[in-house]
Amino acid sequence: xxxxxxxxxxxxxxxxxxxxxxxxxxxxxxxxxxxxxxxxxxxxxxxxxxxxxxxxxxxxxxxxxxxxxxxxxxxxxxxxxxxxxxxxxxxxxxxxxxxxxxxxxxxxxxxxxxxxxxxxxxxxxxxxxxxxxxxxxxxxxxxxxxxxxxxxxxxxxxxxxxxxxxxxxxxxxxxxxxxxxxxxxxxxxxxxxxxxxxxxxxxxxxxxxxxxxxxxxxxxxxxxxxxxxxxxxxxxxxxxxxxxxxxxxxxxxxxxxxxxxxxxx
Ligand code: NAD
Numbered sequence: 010x011x012x013x014x015x016x017x018x019x020x021x022x023x024x025x026x027x028x029x030x031x032x033x034x035x036x037x038x039x040x041x042x043x044x045x046x047x048x049x050x051x052x053x054x055x056x057x058x059x060x061x062x063x064x065x066x067x068x069x070x071x072x073x074x075x076x077x078x079x080x081x082x083x084x085x086x087x088x089x090x091x092x093x094x095x096x097x098x099x100x101x102x103x104x105x106x107x108x109x110x111x112x113x114x115x116x117x118x119x120x121x122x123x124x125x126x127x128x129x130x131x132x133x134x135x136x137x138x139x140x141x142x143x144x145x146x147x148x149x150x151x152x153x154x155x156x157x158x159x160x161x162x163x164x165x166x167x168x169x170x171x172x173x174x175x176x177x178x179x180x181x182x183x184x185x186x187x188x189x190x191x192x193x194x195x196x197x198x199x200x201x202x203x204x205x206x207x208x209x210x211x212x213x214x215x216x217x218x219x220x221x222x223x224x225x226x227x228x229x230x231x232x233x234x235x236x237x238x239x240x241x242x243x244x245x246x247x248x249x250x251x252x253x254x255x256x257x258x259x260x261x262x263x264x265x266x267x268x269x270x271x272x273x274x
Pocket of ligand 1: 022026027029047049101102103157203205209
């Protein structure tokens, strides 16, 4: 059997850690050549590239800040140069800078918007431009994008208005782009993780008490692992999902299902 992503060329942003790292590893395992973007975390990115190469795959590590227009253009160009093209983007980089509204500085707002929303806009735009430069794939999508959203594209989140606003924005950006480029056979989708065990939210699972509180929000009864998200991304990116565009796939153990209603009906 041909691996799901054989012959595909991917860029994954923020792949030196957490979900992005698991996604890059899973795409490579499915046969894609993978550009592993990092901003900080060069060592982790290079170790992942070595791991992928040792397993017989193709990978490069590429430094770049997704909130910089020039750096994103260079990232996409470097991916094309490394692999002879690009047909898959996973726009994953994201940050949190939490504060109650009275204390949230304009800087905290702008930092999160710049990385989470503007960063994904820039990556999507450059990837779509590159897909247009690339060859058509008869009978298949010529390019696919997976945006990393969150259950907070749907669930409001007190004390994180900057983060929740960016994820709501990603939802409408993703749907609008999907509508705009569908006729060119470019697919755009999102994955919305619930609570996943990564460095971004260690305070939510790092102690037994925090974890117990968190699990009350998850009907499925366990925290998510980066690999849970990675497998969903690989599927959405693959030709198995060829007729899927403009959709958000929730990978959240039921977190978005109003868990407080369980046993309360
Ligand atoms: P993480 O902190 O482990 O990873 C974030 C990644 O983004 C890191 O690799 C970081 O270097 C990178 N990054 C930050 N700023 C960047 C910039 N300016 N340019 C390039 N890269 C940059 O956290 P994670 O949990 O793996 O988060 C990945 C994505 O998943 C984020 O978009 C986050 O919002 C989303 N998400 C995470 C969870 C969760 O529970 N962990 C839930 C929902 C959504």
